[in-house]
Amino acid sequence: MTSVAPQLIGCSPTHKSGRLWELCADQVWGDWLRYSRTQRSSSTVKSPTSPKAQITLPMRVFKLLGVETMILTNAAGGLNQDYKVGDVMIIKDHINMPGFAGSNPLVGPNDERFGLRFPCMSDAYDRELCQMAHDVAEELHFGDFVREGVYVVLGGPSFETIAECRMLHTLGADAVGMSTVHEVIVARHAGMRCFALSLISNRAVMDYDSQERANHEEVLETGKLRAKQLEKLVSTMVARLEHNNN
Numbered sequence: 001m002t003s004v005a006p007q008l009i010g011c012s013p014t015h016k017s018g019r020l021w022e023l024c025a026d027q028v029w030g031d032w033l034r035y036s037r038t039q040r041s042s043s044t045v046k047s048p049t050s051p052k053a054q055i056t057l058p059m060r061v062f063k064l065l066g067v068e069t070m071i072l073t074n075a076a077g078g079l080n081q082d083y084k085v086g087d088v089m090i091i092k093d094h095i096n097m098p099g100f101a102g103s104n105p106l107v108g109p110n111d112e113r114f115g116l117r118f119p120c121m122s123d124a125y126d127r128e129l130c131q132m133a134h135d136v137a138e139e140l141h142f143g144d145f146v147r148e149g150v151y152v153v154l155g156g157p158s159f160e161t162i163a164e165c166r167m168l169h170t171l172g173a174d175a176v177g178m179s180t181v182h183e184v185i186v187a188r189h190a191g192m193r194c195f196a197l198s199l200i201s202n203r204a205v206m207d208y209d210s211q212e213r214a215n216h217e218e219v220l221e222t223g224k225l226r227a228k229q230l231e232k233l234v235s236t237m238v239a240r241l242e243h244n245n246n
């Protein structure tokens, strides 16, 4: 049986104290420390200390609980000019912008129990799951708003300037956000399959004459509009995964 943890983690600046983290942070830390103590002598126990390692700790807990597949969702600004607000982008790849400056959740001593020192990321997003999402979207008649593209993560919490949006688009990103990539890196390090969706909650502002302004209220509003359809897409995929594994 495949264990699937549908998205439940948020590590973005606004959400890092939300969702699952808020629900189980204490328990997760307790479990981690207890587990570490059984594996190592107390003098060598290393609890994760960098912020990115802390916010991605639940991925490792999921791994220890037997989860094999991660499904993550986020809200993101649309950089691709063909995207409309309300589109859903299957993430085929990411650009880890903080990683360029040395901020990666795997920085620090490598815990060999989870994975390699230098994990591959060219297969970060599972191609079979992406194809399944396209198939399910077609069956549910969601095809006209489901896309596939590249997600770029920034540190936030400020939204981007116009020049930054233009640069990110030029670099090959279709959508910009502040989450998800860190979890995917840690999940892939631990050998979990990853699938992720971005809801295009707003258009990234690319034009100096535009009156549009990125704002969190619009992000939340768009989230409400597509919530039911996203839930249907993800739950149908989970059911199919369960079926395929039985």
Ligand SMILES: O=P(O)(O)O[C@H]1O[C@H](CO)[C@@H](O)[C@H]1O
Residues within 6 Å of the ligand: 010, 011, 012, 013, 014, 015, 073, 074, 075, 076, 156, 177, 178, 179, 180, 215, 216, 219
């Ligand atoms: O990525 P999630 O958490 O879905 O949320 C996105 O929306 C918020 C900004 O409105 C930021 O937290 C950004 O990362």
